[in-house]
Amino acid sequence: MNETSSAxxxxxxxxxDPSSRSRQRSNYASLILQFALKDFKxxxxxxxxxxxxxxxxxxxxFGLYYIVATNFLKxxxxxxxxxxLLSVVMWNFFFEGSSRGVGSLLARADVLSKMVMPRxxxxxxxxxxxxxxxxxxxxxxxxLLWMTGTExxxxxxxxxxxxxxxxxxxxxxxxxxxxIYVRFHDIGYLWNIVLQVGFWMTxxxxxxxxxxxxxxxxxWWNPVARILVDSRRSLVYGLFxxxxxxxxxxxxxxxxxLLGIFVFKRLQAKVADYL
Amino acid sequence: xxxxxxLRDVYKTFQIxxxxxxxxxxxxxxxxxxxxxxxxxxxxGVSVDxxxxxxxxxIGRNGSGxxxxxxxxxxxxxxxxxxxxxxxxxxxxxxxGLGFNPELTVRENVALYASILGYPRADLDARIHGAxxxxxxxxxxxxxxxxxxxxxHIRLGFATALQANSDILLLDEILAVGDSExxxxxxxxxxxxxxxxxxIVLVSHDLAQVExxxxxxxxxxxxxxxxSGKPELIISEYKHLVMDTRRVKTKVG
Numbered sequence: 001m002n003e004t005s006s007a008x009x010x011x012x013x014x015x016x017d018p019s020s021r022s023r024q025r026s027n028y029a030s031l032i033l034q035f036a037l038k039d040f041k042x043x044x045x046x047x048x049x050x051x052x053x054x055x056x057x058x059x060x061x062f063g064l065y066y067i068v069a070t071n072f073l074k075x076x077x078x079x080x081x082x083x084x085l086l087s088v089v090m091w092n093f094f095f096e097g098s099s100r101g102v103g104s105l106l107a108r109a110d111v112l113s114k115m116v117m118p119r120x121x122x123x124x125x126x127x128x129x130x131x132x133x134x135x136x137x138x139x140x141x142x143x144l145l146w147m148t149g150t151e152x153x154x155x156x157x158x159x160x161x162x163x164x165x166x167x168x169x170x171x172x173x174x175x176x177x178x179x180i181y182v183r184f185h186d187i188g189y190l191w192n193i194v195l196q197v198g199f200w201m202t203x204x205x206x207x208x209x210x211x212x213x214x215x216x217x218x219x220w221w222n223p224v225a226r227i228l229v230d231s232r233r234s235l236v237y238g239l240f241x242x243x244x245x246x247x248x249x250x251x252x253x254x255x256x257x258l259l260g261i262f263v264f265k266r267l268q269a270k271v272a273d274y275l
Numbered sequence: 276x277x278x279x280x281x282l283r284d285v286y287k288t289f290q291i292x293x294x295x296x297x298x299x300x301x302x303x304x305x306x307x308x309x310x311x312x313x314x315x316x317x318x319x320g321v322s323v324d325x326x327x328x329x330x331x332x333x334i335g336r337n338g339s340g341x342x343x344x345x346x347x348x349x350x351x352x353x354x355x356x357x358x359x360x361x362x363x364x365x366x367x368x369x370x371x372g373l374g375f376n377p378e379l380t381v382r383e384n385v386a387l388y389a390s391i392l393g394y395p396r397a398d399l400d401a402r403i404h405g406a407x408x409x410x411x412x413x414x415x416x417x418x419x420x421x422x423x424x425x426x427x428h429i430r431l432g433f434a435t436a437l438q439a440n441s442d443i444l445l446l447d448e449i450l451a452v453g454d455s456e457x458x459x460x461x462x463x464x465x466x467x468x469x470x471x472x473x474x475i476v477l478v479s480h481d482l483a484q485v486e487x488x489x490x491x492x493x494x495x496x497x498x499x500x501x502x503s504g505k506p507e508l509i510i511s512e513y514k515h516l517v518m519d520t521r522r523v524k525t526k527v528g
Contacts, residue, residue, distance in 0.1 A: 010362060186298050
């Protein structure tokens with residue numbers, strides 16, 4: 001875009017529909033990054049421990065689940081600490097990313113109703129902000145794997161691909177539900193329940209092998225569960241995920257992402273009417 | 276002269292339910308009985324042309340459609356029917372201090388706002404500095420915004436928008452604020468913008484300022500353009516309109 005706005009230059013400019021202005025921003029990526037960083041910063045102001053909270057929180061829950069699962073429920077799973085920490089960290093990202101993502105349009109109503117900007121930016125930045133916490137947690141996880149002597153094998157190359165699936169899934173859900181949430185506030189309550197139920201219906205504390213055969217379909221239909229199970233296989237147990245299962249998981253995540261993008265595109269123009 | 280904003284037969288209706296059904300269950304139940312919607316016809320067939328270099332004031336009573344029109348020009352709202360097209364870089368300042376976060380410092384806020392407005396990256400720092408200087412807030416640049424007064428917020432918003440150096444500026448109710456020294460500065464800036472053939476569309480209830488600054492005023496009433504022309508003429512027409520309504524109301528009462 002020509003930045004010098006000389007008076008004569010204006011008339012050489014093409015006519016545009018003003019609602020397409022938001023698409024013409026050149027600094028799309030930096031806008032997402034700025035929103036995410038500011039959000040991350042604001043979240044931890046007025047706290048003494050600051051960013052460390054993003055580590056303390058999962059560590060405390062990990063400890064709690066560990067005590068309950070090994071001592072009270074007598075869960076016997078090999079390499080359980082690594083198994084559990086990986087599951088908790090990945091679930092936390094899905095939980096935080098999707099709840100922030102779904103609420104992002106409404107949370108940023110002040111800016112979105114008064115300024116022209118690509119509306120999906122706030123969804124992406126909500127996810128990126130959850131992603132920053134996730135990245136820190138993954139570092140701690142890697143440290144723990146190293147300390148407990150878990151050796152990474154070739155199968156670990158599947159882990160980044162599974163992370164990609166998890167991000168695509170979380171983004172898809174956020175893009176799908178955030179514009180509907182603006183119109184129907186039920187989505188917020190509904191999604192909260194889905195996440196609470198999801199925590200127990202996903203093999204996070206337990207293994208998919210603990211699920212009786214006739215309930216196993218719950219795991220196979222749950223995309224987060226599919227990603228979790230394969231991630232543990234590849235990272236903790238050094239096993240390759242089944243090719244067919246992995247392809248299905250990937251198609252599942254990408255399918256939800258594409259659906260989200262489609263719905264968001266359809267609904268975003270009307271969003272300002274309800275904000 | 277050439278047109279830079281063109282609206283043709285623009286309609287915009289907001290559906291406002293009498294009982295606000297925000298939950299799905301309420302929606303489902305309300306299917307059983309007829310829902311009463313208040314159809315708020317904000318704009319009913321508005322056609323407006325704005326020329327390059329014009330300073331246009333939009334006046335009218337509350338709810339007459341001026342702010343809706345401004346939002347359509349900005350591209351925030353999409354018309355139900357009719358067309359709106361623009362040419363040139365546009366910057367809107369629909370509510371000052373917007374995108375500003377009280378927990379961030381003055382500098383961080385301007386940087387964020389600048390990203391939304393799409394400042395070119397090359398001289399981003401210079402422009403951010405320029406905005407803070409224009410707003411006279413250099414001393415406070417690392418202070419959290421929440422410690423600043425409302426007037427300072429407003430100064431900062433206007434200064435930031437100016438730095439976008441756009442061809443068209445859309446302003447909603449901004450002149451009435453700021454202390455007299457800053458208003459003086461704004462006036463100087465407007466004179467400069469006029470010289471540079473920038474286009475300004477402004478919504479205001481401050482009739483004195485509209486008369487002092489606009490080349491042309493458009494009067495709105497109930498979603499229609501009533502008249503458009505020389506400021507003093509249109510403003511007196513507006514005053515009559517308000518008086519007529521008051522007289523009718525007194526009769527009815």
